[in-house]
Amino acid sequence: MWNKSVFEKELKAVFDDFVEDSFLKQTMAYSLFADGKRFRPLLLLNVYDQMSKEEDAVSSEIAVLFAASIECIHTYSLIHDDLPCMDDDDMRRGKPSSHKAFGEAEALIAGDALLNLAFEIMSDAVVRDGGNFSAKAMAFIAKNTGARGMVLGQSLDIQENGALGIEEIERINSLKTAALIQAAVCGGAILAGADEEFVSKSERLGAYIGQLFQLTDDLLDVDNESADGKTYPVVLGEKKTKLKIETLNKEAQNLADEIGLFVLKDSIANIVNRTY
Numbered sequence: 001m002w003n004k005s006v007f008e009k010e011l012k013a014v015f016d017d018f019v020e021d022s023f024l025k026q027t028m029a030y031s032l033f034a035d036g037k038r039f040r041p042l043l044l045l046n047v048y049d050q051m052s053k054e055e056d057a058v059s060s061e062i063a064v065l066f067a068a069s070i071e072c073i074h075t076y077s078l079i080h081d082d083l084p085c086m087d088d089d090d091m092r093r094g095k096p097s098s099h100k101a102f103g104e105a106e107a108l109i110a111g112d113a114l115l116n117l118a119f120e121i122m123s124d125a126v127v128r129d130g131g132n133f134s135a136k137a138m139a140f141i142a143k144n145t146g147a148r149g150m151v152l153g154q155s156l157d158i159q160e161n162g163a164l165g166i167e168e169i170e171r172i173n174s175l176k177t178a179a180l181i182q183a184a185v186c187g188g189a190i191l192a193g194a195d196e197e198f199v200s201k202s203e204r205l206g207a208y209i210g211q212l213f214q215l216t217d218d219l220l221d222v223d224n225e226s227a228d229g230k231t232y233p234v235v236l237g238e239k240k241t242k243l244k245i246e247t248l249n250k251e252a253q254n255l256a257d258e259i260g261l262f263v264l265k266d267s268i269a270n271i272v273n274r275t276y
């Protein structure tokens with residue numbers, strides 16, 4: 001099973017391999033190596049590891065390149081989300097957010113560069129691998145993080161002002177947060193050579209995990225005033241949110257058992273019990 005400290009070393013090596021020394025590299029590294037949980041790349045690697053006995057699986061070096069790319073996409077989204085024109089957050093990952101440290105223009109560019117880097121690393125991996133599964137994984141990740149996925153979720157989120165209905169909140173959460181988590185889970189499965197049927201079941205599991213992640217995040221952040229009627233606890237209260245988390249937890253654990261993705265059972269439990 002992969003853990004954070006092993007992945008951390010791989011991420012650093014990939015980053016140094018692909019990015020030349022410059023001030024831009026420093027601004028990218030400031031956010032990328034700022035003690036994130038690495039939840040999404042570890043999902044990808046652990047799913048890949050459990051399933052990679054399939055003969056079509058890509059090599060583990062290729063899977064690591066995809067995991068690093070997922071973390072670059074996640075980090076870019078956090079840098080951009082923190083900007084004054086979006087959520088306007090001063091702190092991220094325990095230190096001043098990128099625009100607080102370097103100014104808005106540099107933060108915008110660091111985010112752009114991380115997004116581009118993710119696709120540079122993945123396309124390099126696809127060429128190196130030469131097979132269909134790495135290309136399919138990249139296409140899946142591109143779809144789920146772009147204008148049909150995470151970016152659409154962010155767009156819907158910023159268009160909405162004031163209280164939302166539960167269905168709208170769930171739609172935004174499923175795009176803004178869950179789409180990237182699904183990309184990690186399904187990316188790992190595709191790289192391991194999974195067929196379409198399995199990928200669509202793991203997509204459903206990724207959706208549960210994404211919803212759970214957002215709801216536990218909202219509970220931890222319940223005093224955040226910028227949430228402004230757009231979260232489950234604000235609209236339904238903490239008690240109903242906790243009940244929803246219990247239901248989602250059971251559904252996710254059952255589905256993980258049903259499709260045999262036992263490696264995700266601990267990840268699901270860790271989300272439900274997380275304190276940060």
Ligand code: GRG
Pocket residue numbers: 035036037038039074076077078080081093150151154176177213214217
């Ligand atoms: C700017 C295009 C664009 C998208 C941004 C991901 C996102 C969409 C916004 C970030 C704000 C937010 C609260 C997103 C919900 C997902 C979430 C809780 C992200 C934080 O992820 P963690 O807790 O962070 O895994 P670390 O730092 O541990 O990686």
